[in-house]
Amino acid sequence: MLEIRMIDKEDLGSVSGFISQMNISEESHIGYCGKDKNEIAKYMVNDISDVKYTDSFVVAYEGNKLVGVLGFDADLDDNSAEIWGPFILREKWNIVYEMWKKMAEMLPKKIDSLEMFPNVKNTRVCQLSSSLSFKKYSDETILIFQGTNSHELKSTSVEELSPEYFVDMVQLHDEAFPNTYYNGQQIIKRLDDHKKVFIITNEGQLCGYIYVEAEPEFGEASIEFFAVEKSERGNGIGAQLLTGALKWLFTFEGMDSITLCVNSANVNAINLYKKVGFEHLHDLYTFTKNIGQK
Template sequence: MTTNKQLAQFLALLNNEPAHHIGYCGENVEEIEQALREDFTEDAFVIAYANEHITAAIGLDIDGTSAEVWGPFMQQAEQAPLLITMWQQLLEKQPSITKFQFFINEQNKLAIEFAEAIDAKQTGQHAVLLWQQQEQQAETSFNFYEPQFYEAFAAIHNAAFPNTYYNAETIIKRLSNENELLLLVNEEGQLQGYAYIEVDALYKNAAIEYIAIAPAFWRQGLGTKLLMMVLAHIGRVHQISEVRLTVDRANEAALRLYKAAGFTVKHELISYYLIK
């Protein structure tokens, strides 16, 4: 029986190569092993072997009737026909899952061909950006989330990110010491913008999952101000020097903003969606 450690080692080995990279999976063995232990059921993966070594794997990170697809991961491209069989086995093990999301590196030709072979539909192209700690003196004078801001926050979030993976209600439910909703509020008490961040204190990394400015306050430099404040907060409060975010590659204004703040492109990914 494959242990989480063995599977994590296999996934990390491949996921550190652009030609095998899947956006949902991490790149650190210990971090992947923790995710497998805490977020996956025992029957969430189908694994192929040769001479007792893992040669291919595909799994589902399940949330209700939806799942993010971890994979497919395969060392030898000539074994690609096996992936369809593995996928069918996975569907048989998880009959209640009806919606599947894929996040595939554009250099991962095998996974792209697999997604298209099972009739998954492309939904977008994205860039994963990486920022590493720099000397900066940005202020961090923002508000933490309070219930009186919910309606204003939800309005900004729904307008900026319609049909996204976390709606406003889900974000509020996820708030914790490491998942923070930071609000930019003016002197009149108006919510000008927000950023939702998730911090992994154990592995010393953080992600800006969402950041947006209310339309009424566009073109006032507040996007840059909020972004720099958030980065300063992550560095000073959480003592984390590496921050990631994902942005639609068609959003040229956002890309310019993030690159000006010191972000660099780490991965370019394609998203797919499949309804069974």
């Protein structure tokens, strides 16, 4: 007998394992949900914070067997939510609309926009987004740098962001990425031993920056944002920033790989990443939907 209900804490282990198994396959892959069971569980508990995962996820069980998971990660400051899934066994896909309805009832009234980030080969979620009146916002490419190639990185000189460059870094970031998930001030607030901004300067002027996050516990890291001042483009600043950030990230023991996401139309950036040593991993779509005030 099928049961669709809100998640509870006792479900966390089975849910994180289920998402991990589903997200390994490109046919059910969602871009921001991870592939490591323990990392997924840690994220759900610690980082899905504006609305706790126990109030933002639904599960579907057939008897004692977990057959579906669907949830959202809300950003109440931005009035938006990222959709996790749907992760549903292929043979049970017909329950997707029932699960969606249950999850939608849990969305806070403040939420006025939704985002889905499926792999292009995840045709079921791509078709679902269309049937739910989502619009395709962009095509994205995921690239990966394998730790086994880190010895090939050249020496370069970058410096860690200091307070005297906060204003310039925020301005450059917000101009380069005006509608993204972290603005410049949010990045500065996130900085710690595992989250760093590196910069290159010239005679007291900021030339460019790069923001990276390390997850040494799981042997992973990501390059979140980087930008170069227009006047400095073509001078190799981007390659220096990338190389310097990679060299720092690989100082963590057990760092296996580093990923980044770039708009598929940004051919120059993709070529730069590949020149430094990144390889193609996934292609994804970003779908968005304005749901207005309820």
